[in-house]
Amino acid sequence: MKYTSEYLEDLRIVTENIPDCVELSGKEILITGASGLICSAAADILLLLNKERNFGMKIYLAGRDPEGILRRYSIFEEGRDYHFFKYDATKQQTGLISADYIIHGAGNADPKKISSEPVETMLANIMGLNSLFEAVDRDKIKRLLYISSSEIYGVNERREPYMEEQLGYVDILNPRSSYPSSKRAAETLCIAYSEEYGIDTAIVRPGHIYGPTIKESDSRASALFSLKAARGEEIVMKSRGEQLRSYCHVLDCASAILAVLLKGEKSTAYNISNPNAIVTIREMAEAFAEAGNVKIIFDVPTDTELKSYNAMPCSALNSDRLTGLGWKAEFDMKKGAIHTVNLLRENM
Numbered sequence: 102m103k104y105t106s107e108y109l110e111d112l113r114i115v116t117e118n119i120p121d122c123v124e125l126s127g128k129e130i131l132i133t134g135a136s137g138l139i140c141s142a143a144a145d146i147l148l149l150l151n152k153e154r155n156f157g158m159k160i161y162l163a164g165r166d167p168e169g170i171l172r173r174y175s176i177f178e179e180g181r182d183y184h185f186f187k188y189d190a191t192k193q194q195t196g197l198i199s200a201d202y203i204i205h206g207a208g209n210a211d212p213k214k215i216s217s218e219p220v221e222t223m224l225a226n227i228m229g230l231n232s233l234f235e236a237v238d239r240d241k242i243k244r245l246l247y248i249s250s251s252e253i254y255g256v257n258e259r260r261e262p263y264m265e266e267q268l269g270y271v272d273i274l275n276p277r278s279s280y281p282s283s284k285r286a287a288e289t290l291c292i293a294y295s296e297e298y299g300i301d302t303a304i305v306r307p308g309h310i311y312g313p314t315i316k317e318s319d320s321r322a323s324a325l326f327s328l329k330a331a332r333g334e335e336i337v338m339k340s341r342g343e344q345l346r347s348y349c350h351v352l353d354c355a356s357a358i359l360a361v362l363l364k365g366e367k368s369t370a371y372n373i374s375n376p377n378a379i380v381t382i383r384e385m386a387e388a389f390a391e392a393g394n395v396k397i398i399f400d401v402p403t404d405t406e407l408k409s410y411n412a413m414p415c416s417a418l419n420s421d422r423l424t425g426l427g428w429k430a431e432f433d434m435k436k437g438a439i440h441t442v443n444l445l446r447e448n449m
Contacts, residue, residue: 102141104176105447108313111431111440112149115356119146120427124363126156128243131198133188133233134206135162136169139248139307141314142355143204148177161200163188163207190229191221194236201241202362205233206248210280213320216405219279226283227290234294244301246362247291249370251308251347251416252281260345262379262419265306265370288370295368304370305361308347308418310354311385311437313444323348326386327438330393331445339402342383347374347418350432350441360428374418375430378437388438 116122130147134140150156162170163186170185179185188194190207207229209215209222230247237245255269271281291302311323319325329336349357357373365371380388383397390397432440 102173102175102314103444103447105444107440108444109149111352112145113153115352115431116146116150118353118356118429118431119359120364122150122359122363123156125150125158125359127158128201129159129161129199130202130204131161131163131186131200132204132206133163133190133229134208134248135164136166136173137206138210138312138314138316138319138351139310139354139358140204140206141173142312142351143206143358144174144183146352146355146359148174148182151182152177160184161186165189190225190232192232194232196236197238198233198236199238199241201243203233203237203242203245204248204358204362205230205245210250211318211320215280216277219276223279223283226280226287230287230290234290234298234300237300239298239300242300244303244362245291246358246365247287247302247304248358249288249304249306250281250284251306251372251418253285253288253306254416255281256414258414260415262347262374262417263372264419265372265422292368301367303361303365303367305358305373306370306418307354307373308349308416310349310351311441312351313441313448314351315445322382323385326389327441327445330389330395330438331442331449333393333395335395336386336390336397338383338386338397338399340382342381342386343414344382345379345415345417346382346385347372347416348378348380348385348434348437349373349375349430350378350437353430353432356431357423357428360426361423364426371423372418372420373423374420375432376420376424377430377433379417380434385434388434389442391435392438392442
């Protein structure tokens with residue numbers, strides 16, 4: 102990951118969209134999934150607030166691979182800017198976790214891995230969260246924020262953005278449902294711990310997140326399209342792309358997470374969606390094609406690819422509850438695609 106001048110400026114800009122972010126000053130914050138798409142962006146915001154605005158936070162970046170964390174956060178120093186915390190969502194956590202805030206984003210979100218490893222996907226989402234709850238210092242923690250998914254809404258015939266209370270159908274006998282089913286269960290586990298043990302929890306449901314923090318192994322459509330555009334290659338679509346989605350630049354998603362961490366109501370779920378980037382898959386592909394000056398071609402998906410697809414014809418999200426906290430998005434689809442392609446090219 103290269104911290105280009107454009108990316109650093111984008112980080113500075115989105116911090117202005119986090120209401121009362123100064124309240125994070127002096128706090129201890131643990132982030133799981135710290136090398137992933139979303140949580141690495143949230144960590145970048147916090148690290149930059151410490152570096153440039155002297156927030157004095159103690160930041161713990163949790164993951165399985167300390168070397169991967171070192172490579173990802175190349176301009177920051179382990180032991181000074183952040184502390185590595187060994188964490189594996191598939192294993193029981195040992196030792197007491199003492200932090201003011203926990204942002205829990207560890208887990209498998211890659212469609213190919215969900216399709217090929219449904220058991221591991223379910224266990225990581227449920228058992229990994231439970232392990233954290235069992236290990237936290239309940240006298241210290243102010244809030245655990247759980248990063249869920251728009252896939253919990255399931256399938257219905259709506260073509261309007263989902264409100265947080267509107268749930269559709271999930272086929273529990275489809276192994277691809279290991280992801281939305283376990284995300285639903287994890288949300289209930291948050292509410293259960295809040296009710297029974299008094300742990301303050303909040304939940305966010307990101308839509309389809311894209312941006313420069315993606316990994317080359319990511320099989321999500323937005324990741325594939327943005328990488329193709331950055332390489333100057335044709336974008337290959339495996340469908341007509343008529344499904345309606347909430348696309349959100351990862352830095353907007355990260356600033357929204359921090360807004361909910363600080364201002365969200367207890368035991369409440371918040372959609373993360375940019376109202377200026379609710380578009381079809383094809384429109385998203387067109388934005389990346391334009392940003393990379395490449396063409397779009399169409400191809401027939403394989404049976405394996407079909408098994409990994411999200412079955413939701415519409416997963417657009419209503420963001421009124423989130424914007425009611427004072428948060429706003431920075432990147433519409435066009436601007437987000439351009440900034441993503443620019444930084445990916447720098448990294449290549």
